[in-house]
Amino acid sequence: MPDMIFLALSAVVVASAVFALEAKELIYGTIGLGVSLVGVAGLFMLLGAEYLAMFQVAVYVGAVVVLILFTIMLVRRESGRIVDEEEPASFGSVGIYVAALVALAVAGAVILLAPVSPVAPEFYQVQLQDLGRSLAASYGVALVILGLVIGAAVVGGLTLVKIDREEKPSGTTE
């Protein structure tokens, strides 16, 4: 019998994900995305990864959603109207079929291949100590590479966005 919390959380996640894509105003779409990310964090808590859920909320909903909101506020036409589609995309319905197909394929594969899904061992609360120790022991090198990725993303993002006064960009300017 699937317990109620899981059903409620997954309903929240799916509903706000659809709302994020369908909302007319982008600001409400971002709020929908934020709510679905918090729902995913709630699922992590259900699975015993509370430490992870907190950082998922802090990084995603705290930082990435703020950056998206900031970009939406920058990316508005001078007329002040928020940038949104004039008319719905012609191939919207194709999108639904493709998406449904992929989702069914993945879910069906899992159900058919592993009909007897392993029942979870009794509740297991990960010890932060050995989580940190396993991170330091086996994933140290990956951490250094991630440092390079973060450096590249920050430096790249900034050089992209800065306006060089020497060559004027052809399009509209600030």
Place this chain on the structure above:
Amino acid sequence: MTQLQVLPGLQEMVDSLVKIVTSRTFLEIVIFPGLLNVLLSVAFLTWLERKIIARVQLRIGPLYAGIWGVLQPIADFVKLLFKEMISPELADVKLLMLCALGLMMLAAAPIVTIPFGEAFVIANMDIGLIFVFAVMSLFPSVLLLIGWGSNSKYSFLGGLRSLFQQVAYEIPMWLSVLGIVMLTGTLNLAEIVRAQQKVWFVIPQVLGFAVFFTAALAELERTPFDLPEAETELVMGWMTELSGAAFMVGFMAMYTKFYVMSALITTLFLGGWLGPAIIPEPIWVVLKTFLVAVVIVTIRGTFPRVRVDILLRTGWMRLLLLALVNIVVTVILIWLGLGWVWRV
């Protein structure tokens, strides 16, 4: 006399209701560390602030409502409840109300993890500190939405400034706390307080305390960092377009956050409930919290306001540097083998 045949269902419901209401967790949530405590301390801090600021500026401050004007915050509370909630044109009233509600819930959330006694905490989570970190990092997006929703220059600028101010001071604040986490090895606030049995964390982590205190000032938007609400330039910052009950909820959220940050400072650095046993443990926590609040308020009375870009550069350069230096100091402390003093 036959006892009245009460509906069978009703009897159990009433019994269970009575059992719930008198249960310890309910009392904790609604009475002491929970709701009543937050509301009363918000009122008290408002009064305290106005009195101290008045004393600093050699005037008397609220006097008539009750003894020394103690009932002044309650008078304001009732007055604001009955004022009209003006919705500016083209403003997004739904968004404003949602964000005012979100602000209050986020401001009050960390109270749940702050220990007021040996076993006197609402939710003893072993990731308490990260829960506070996650809640604190949600504030910028709510403030930006309020600034955006109220569709007025002042509140949009105020929302932006408070977003960037909190963003600039969030990272040094949490890196300064990292020193404590390295010493104790836990994230549970109750264990952090127990680790301070011998020596409070103010002494080994003086640098961390300084960075955390400054960053808390900026996080609370208090002078010298109260740019978003700079009376002279920005009227009331992101609260400009809120009116009536919404303004009161926003104001209350800010003072709840003020109370929660002072309680956090006492728990992390000033040994929460530790103190000679004459005074019971929760009173120690409340006493230290109000002491920290008095210091913060006197700072508000005495310091000038800082310019925006200086504010951002200090946040990112100087405070972050000091936080990293504090981590290096802690690393040296542990390598020197002094870590056992606080090892839980």
Place this chain on the structure above:
Amino acid sequence: MEPLSSYIILSSAMLGIGIYGLVSKRNAIRLLFSIELIVNAANINFVAFARYSNPPILSGWNIVFYSIAAAAMEATVGLALILVAFRLNGTIDIRKLNRLRG
């Protein structure tokens, strides 16, 4: 306790929504939403499988740390690109962003 398959059904549903968004939405920021959804669907699978194996393996949680970091960095660069596209073309409607010139 939940059988593992219900978590997988949920994550494949999120994958479906993400792909729907990628295929049929025309606003560049909405594409970013759907990419975030797809990354979160993968994260759910990582944590669910890490939790349901006996004894639970920790590498699942470690991988999700890295995937959150990578997705956050990808979002920053993506948003920078959207800003540049808006500045050069005045619109972020992907059907109009088809000129390869800078």
Place this chain on the structure above:
Amino acid sequence: MALGSWSLVAIFELVILVTTVSLLAFGWLMGAKGKNPIRDAPFESGQTRLGEARLRYMMQYYPYLIMYVAFDVIAMFLFTWGLVFATLPFAQEYLFLIFVAILVVPLWYALHISGRRDLW
């Protein structure tokens, strides 16, 4: 399910939600109501409204926001490392020091570039 402490958090948030919503509703119902175009105009300290409120000049703060996202991610790993720092042999820690050393470069670049006002 060891959701005990989280259910307490949920109950506390519910209590806060109920009190705030009741305050807002009380204010909405009891407060006076009235549509008055002059009074409803956003606060412009007296003058009539000029231009559009949601300005778009704030590009100069963009590097600070990108640094926040980057350092939020870094704080995630630093906390994980800080927890086990005292118990780790040095052999496994020098990688972490390299990680922190690498991330000084983007911080310096972002601060340097945000300082040069002409670029934004």
